[in-house]
Amino acid sequence: MQAASDSQPAVPEQSPIIIGLGTGRCGTHSLVDLLNAQHQVRVTHEPRPILNWNPQAETHDVVARFQRRSKRHAGSITGEVAQYLLLYVPRLLDELPQAKAVVLKRPREQVARSYMRWIEKAYRDKRVDHWLEGATAQPHLWDSAYPRFEAADTFEAICKYWDWYYEHVEALVDAYPHRVRVWSTESALNDPQIQQQVLEWLGVREPQWRRVWSSATTPKIDAHVNGSPSYTFCIKTFEREPALWRCLTSIRRYVPHVPVVICDDSARPYAPRLAHEFSDLSIKVLTPGFDVGLSRGRNLAVEAVDTEFICQLDDDNFIVDETDIDGMLRVLVENGYDIVTGRFLESDGSIKGWEARFHIIDTVFYAQPSPPEKPIWPTNMGMNFLVARKSTLKQYPYCEQIKIGREHVDFYLSVFRAGGRVACYAPSLVGHCHMRLGRQYVSMRHGRDSDFDEIFMDRHGLSHAIMPLGHVICHMKNFKPLRPQNVAPSTFQQTKA
Incomplete structure (x- = not known):
C-alpha cells in the first residue's frame, strides 16, 4: 500500500468528508444515526449502487460520488459508511484532502454470530452466502461486496473475512496515521468521552452525545417472565x-x-x-x-x-x-x-x-x-x-x-x-x-x-x-x-x- 505524505495533520480547506468503515454487523448503521444527529452532518449508509469489494472490478467512480455529495450539501460534513469502501480508502484519501476514515471494530466472534443470525432472519428459506468459496447458494446483490475465503463452513469464512479486513485496516493506519483511526464499537457509540473524541476528530462542532448501540451483554427479552x-x-x-x-x-x-x-x-x-x-x-x-x-x-x-x-x-x-x-x-x-x-x-x-x-x-x-x-x-x-x-x-x-x-x-x-x-x-x-x-x-x-x-x-x-x-x-x-x-x-x- 502506498503511503501518503501526511506526517502532519492536514487542515481541510473544504467541509470535512467522512469515510466510515467496519466489517458490517459492527455498528456502522448506528454510527450513521449518531453522525446524522449532529449539526450539519449528512452521511449515508451503504448507498446504491453497492460497490464491488475489489476496486479493480468496479466501474463506478467512487471519488466523484463523494464529491457530488459534498457539493450538493455545501457547508455540511458529508460522507458514506459502508464495509465495501475498505480498499477504496487510499484513493479517496489521496484525492480528497479533507477526508478522514473512521473504523469501528467489534469482536470477531460477535460479528460472525451476528452475521449468521442476520442470514437466518433476513433470508429465511433462501440459501445466501457471501463469504464461503464454492458455497452452494443463490446469487445475491451483495455477493460482490465481500471477498470469499476457503473455509470449512460459513462461520469460519466470516471469521477469515474479519481477519482479512482488519489486516487491511492496520495497513491503512500505518500509511495514513493522522487520517485513519480505529475505535471499538462499544466505546465509540456508548462512552460519552470516547464518542466526543470521535466526533471532534471528524470535525463535528459542538458534539451531541447519544447512546446508539446496545452492548453484546444486553439481556435478551423473554416474552414470558x-x-x-x-x-x-x-x-x-x-x-x-x-x-x-x-x-x-x-x-x-x-x-x-x-x-x-x-x-x-x-x-x-x-x-x-x-x-x-x-x-x-x-x-x-x-x-x-x-x-x-x-x-x-x-x-x-x-x-x-x-x-x-x-x-x-x-x-x-x-x-x-x-x-x-x-x-x-x-x-x-x-x-x-x-x-x-x-x-x-x-x-x-x-x-x-x-x-x-x-x-x-x-x-x-x-x-x-x-x-x-x-x-x-x-x-x-x-x-x-x-x-x-x-x-x-x-x-x-x-x-x-x-x-x-x-x-x-x-x-x-x-x-x-x-x-x-x-x-x-x-x-x-x-x-x-x-x-x-x-x-x-x-x-x-x-x-x-x-x-x-x-x-x-x-x-x-x-x-x-x-x-x-x-x-x-x-x-x-x-x-x-x-x-x-x-x-x-x-x-x-x-x-x-
Missing part, C-alpha cells in the same frame, strides 16, 4: 365498537394470554360490555369521559399498564399470521431502540407504512418517506402499531392539546428531538381495515385539524411542514381478504383504506 406476559396491548377506541370487537377477536385467537388495556371515550362506552363478552381475556377498561381525545386516551392507557413493555394498537387493527410482536420486542432490546414499529396489512393485500426520515432546516420541517429496505430499518417515524417500554412512552407522552390528527407526527418528532431511536421491523404486519363511519364521527375526527395543526407548529417552532401520507410498499401474493375467524359478515363493513 415467570409465566406472565411481559407486554400489554394498549388500545384507544372511540365510537367504533365493531372495530374493537374485531381486534379483541384476533387477540383471543392468537395471543389470549396477553393482557389488554382499553381506553374508551365514546359517548356511550361499549368497552365494558365487550370486556364482559371477552371475559376469557385479561382486559382493563378505562372510561375517562366523552371525547377526551386520542392523545390523552393513549397516555391514560399507558399509565394503567403493569408490564414493562407495551404494544400499541389502534382499534381498527387486528392480529394476523404475519404479526410478530415477539420479534419486534427482540429488535427493541437487542439493538437498543426506544421504539420499534411494524407495518399495516390492508384489507386489499397492500402493505402500508409511514416510515420517514426527519429534517429540520431553520423553521421548515421535512418528513422524507423512507420505506424499509431491510428487515430492521432505522427511521424517525413509523406506524401507530409499535412496541416500547412503558417508561419510554411515559418519557415521550402524546401531546394532549393535540387531540387527534397531528398527534402522530408530533409524537415521533418529539422522540426525534429528544434523541430517541426508532426502527421499523418490516416483517411484522398487523391487519388494518377502515370502517364505514357516520358524519358525526368524521366531523369530530377531522373537523378541528386546522386548530391542531397550529398547536403542532407552535410547539416545535415551525413555519412550514412538509409531510408524507402513508406509502404502499407492496402487495402480498396469493392474498385472501382479511377477516378474523368467527366474525359475522354483518357485524361490520369494510372499505378500502
